[in-house]
Amino acid sequence: MSAPQVKVRTGVPGFDSVISGGFRRGKTIVLSGPPGSGKTTFGMQFLYFGAKDFDEPGIFVTLSQSPDEIKNDFKSFGWDVQKLFDDGKMIIIDARPFKMEDGFIALDESLYRGESLPFMHLTQLILSSIKRIGAKRLVIDSLTVLGMQYTNSFYTRRGLQGMVHTLEDQQCTSLLVSEENKTDKTPFEWHVVSGIVLLHHVRKEDTMERAIQVIKMRGTKHSEQIFPIKLTESGLQIIHPRIVP
Numbered sequence: 001m002s003a004p005q006v007k008v009r010t011g012v013p014g015f016d017s018v019i020s021g022g023f024r025r026g027k028t029i030v031l032s033g034p035p036g037s038g039k040t041t042f043g044m045q046f047l048y049f050g051a052k053d054f055d056e057p058g059i060f061v062t063l064s065q066s067p068d069e070i071k072n073d074f075k076s077f078g079w080d081v082q083k084l085f086d087d088g089k090m091i092i093i094d095a096r097p098f099k100m101e102d103g104f105i106a107l108d109e110s111l112y113r114g115e116s117l118p119f120m121h122l123t124q125l126i127l128s129s130i131k132r133i134g135a136k137r138l139v140i141d142s143l144t145v146l147g148m149q150y151t152n153s154f155y156t157r158r159g160l161q162g163m164v165h166t167l168e169d170q171q172c173t174s175l176l177v178s179e180e181n182k183t184d185k186t187p188f189e190w191h192v193v194s195g196i197v198l199l200h201h202v203r204k205e206d207t208m209e210r211a212i213q214v215i216k217m218r219g220t221k222h223s224e225q226i227f228p229i230k231l232t233e234s235g236l237q238i239i240h241p242r243i244v245p
């Protein structure tokens with residue numbers, strides 16, 4: 001008989017029941033959606049409640065917003081992250097492909113240039129950070145910007161597979177944020193990862209409505225329903241009479 005699966009609680013009230021109790025430990029999940037749909041918020045919530053309530057240290061890898069902006073966003077939801085940073089339970093890796101130099105913007109390709117395998121340097125940096133703080137959770141925001149650092153999609157897919165394999169090997173449950181795909185072509189990362197969660201933000205009459213949907217979650221029984229979701233000053237939360245937070 002196989003060992004029971006360890007479930008990783010997401011920190012998003014209501015969402016764990018949609019995926020039979022949480023993500024599977026060590027698996028990698030793509031979180032995709034349009035601008036402002038709550039991808040970064042979901043990622044921050046996953047890390048904050050993981051570190052605070054489940055003693056699972058976390059790493060936020062940013063490729064777009066600055067670390068200061070991310071910290072301020074955490075605080076805007078009333079999530080007191082400073083203690084977690086001070087106690088080494090959460091860290092931010094600044095993986096933006098540019099830097100400020102004497103007040104000017106300059107390219108910083110130190111993490112991406114001269115690699116025999118895409119993602120290699122970043123994966124090594126993540127691995128040493130996982131070992132340093134004993135991280136059990138990781139968010140990359142975003143995979144779309146990361147993938148744009150490479151031109152050859154064959155090698156990029158191979159590099160991503162290497163990164164996902166490394167994270168699984170460390171039993172680090174990971175969310176890869178990705179921008180909404182509006183083409184007919186399935187993004188290659190959808191095949192590489194274990195799970196796909198979509199966030200929707202669509203117009204309904206004179207307002208915008210938010211929703212969440214699970215496209216796949218390998219090895220997990222999950223709902224096929226699209227659930228309304230709220231993004232308030234306390235973060236994301238599923239709104240459904242039958243779903244208990």
Ligand SMILES: Nc1ncnc2c1ncn2[C@@H]1O[C@H](COP(=O)(O)OP(=O)(O)OP(=O)(O)O)[C@@H](O)[C@H]1O
Pocket residue numbers: 033034035036037038039040041042076077231232233234
């Ligand atoms: N403190 C807050 N209280 C309530 N709602 C907030 C708060 N902070 C942000 N929001 C809402 O969250 C939205 C941004 O969410 P988030 O940054 O998670 O989206 P995203 O999907 O990551 O967007 P992008 O693709 O631009 O990175 C804002 O447009 C706003 O509606």
Ligand SMILES: [Mg+2]
Pocket residue numbers: 039040041141
């Ligand atoms: Mg974002």
